[in-house]
Amino acid sequence: MITSASNPKIKHVALLSSSKKERSATNTFVIEGTKLFLEAPIHDIEEVYISENFNERLYGGDEYKLSGVMLDIFKKLKQTSYEIVSDNLFKKMSDTVTPQGILCVIKIQTVSLADKLKEFNDKPVKIVALEGLQDPGNMGTIVRTSEAAGINFILAGANTVDIHSSKVVRSTMGSIFRVPVIYTDDLYRDIEAIKSTNVLVYAAHLKGEQSYREAKYSDRSMILIGNEGRGLTDEATATADTLVKIPMQGQVESLNAAVAAAILMFELSR
Numbered sequence: 001m002i003t004s005a006s007n008p009k010i011k012h013v014a015l016l017s018s019s020k021k022e023r024s025a026t027n028t029f030v031i032e033g034t035k036l037f038l039e040a041p042i043h044d045i046e047e048v049y050i051s052e053n054f055n056e057r058l059y060g061g062d063e064y065k066l067s068g069v070m071l072d073i074f075k076k077l078k079q080t081s082y083e084i085v086s087d088n089l090f091k092k093m094s095d096t097v098t099p100q101g102i103l104c105v106i107k108i109q110t111v112s113l114a115d116k117l118k119e120f121n122d123k124p125v126k127i128v129a130l131e132g133l134q135d136p137g138n139m140g141t142i143v144r145t146s147e148a149a150g151i152n153f154i155l156a157g158a159n160t161v162d163i164h165s166s167k168v169v170r171s172t173m174g175s176i177f178r179v180p181v182i183y184t185d186d187l188y189r190d191i192e193a194i195k196s197t198n199v200l201v202y203a204a205h206l207k208g209e210q211s212y213r214e215a216k217y218s219d220r221s222m223i224l225i226g227n228e229g230r231g232l233t234d235e236a237t238a239t240a241d242t243l244v245k246i247p248m249q250g251q252v253e254s255l256n257a258a259v260a261a262a263i264l265m266f267e268l269s270r
Contacts, residue, residue: 001052003086010085013049013093013105020162023108029164032094032103034069038076039174040106047105048082051090054101073102095166108164111180113190116153117197124219126268127194129155129201131187131236132227133257136161140171141258142225147175149265154179155194155222157187191239194222201240203232204260206253208245212267215244221268225261 002010015022017030031040037048050058058066058074066074091099128151133139139161146154161168163181172179184190195201202215203224224240226232231254237243246255246263255263 001084001086002049003089005089005092009047009049009083010089010093013047013103016105017093017095017166020165023162023164027108027110028105029108029169030095030103030166031106031169032096032166033100033170034073034102036169036174037102037104038069038072039177040104041177042076042079044107044109044177045080045104046107048077048080049085049090049093049103050077050082051087051099051101052084053087055084057101096170111153111182113155113182113184113193116180116182117194120152120220121197125199125221126151126265127153127155127199127222128261128265129157129187129191129222129224129236130160131157131224131232132230133160133225135228135257136165136167137171138228138256138258139163140168140173142261143168143172143179143181144175145258145262145265146179149262149269151179151265151268154181155187155190156181156183158183158185188235188239191222191224191236195239195241200242202242202244202264203237203240204246204264205232205237205240205243206245208243210242210244211247212244212264215242217268223261223264223268225257225264228257 013030016028023029028046093103128146169176199220199222200218201222201224224232224236246260
């Protein structure tokens with residue numbers, strides 16, 4: 001059992017949790033909790049850590065008495081190796097107030113835009129592009145909603161919050177493993193590249209010419225969502241084929257970015 005915070009493995013997990021640079025350098029990230037462990041593809045799991053209390057719950061009695069989530073975890077742990085960590089140390093490793101007792105290091109699956117464009121060449125495709133989105137909760141919600149609405153992949157500008165940060169990962173509720181998120185150093189160039197494959201671009205904008213309900217959507221469409229406070233830049237707005245607005249009542253000037261994205265994504269699905 002690991003009991004020391006100076007253990008190299010523990011120090012590496014802490015660095016992965018706090019440093020985007022380290023995640024990029026090692027092509028790995030950290031997930032925590034029972035749901036994410038069960039959602040994670042087994043071939044992407046590189047390291048597993050469980051608290052001593054969690055270990056006792058799994059192996060302290062008759063395995064045949066386990067049921068539900070704990071039984072599923074018991075079966076999945078048989079397919080991989082794991083380290084037991086003292087309860088006090090696990091609390092320090094955890095990024096949550098009430099740790100569930102299981103934490104993993106996961107391999108990042110990289111996807112290129114070129115590969116995605118080939119995959120959906122001449123096929124219906126629904127894409128979301130994000131410019132400058134900063135709130136982890138919004139990012140996680142958009143990824144989760146993208147799966148629910150049938151979005152094929154997300155294109156994210158370099159100034160968008162890191163999909164592999166712990167708060168974003170938790171907010172995706174497992175959708176991070178099923179919705180490809182492609183980061184780009186030149187969002188506007190790649191939007192134009194996508195447009196050249198007969199994809200129409202719709203920007204959520206307060207100056208939209210028509211309601212999102214009235215727009216004529218193509219079966220090859222992309223939605224643009226901007227920063228929570230500033231919205232889309234002029235450069236991003238200029239790439240859009242159509243500016244759409246979401247009619248609102250009362251004195252509300254704009255919607256939360258994740259809410260606006262959800263409305264437009266489900267409109268594409270409709």
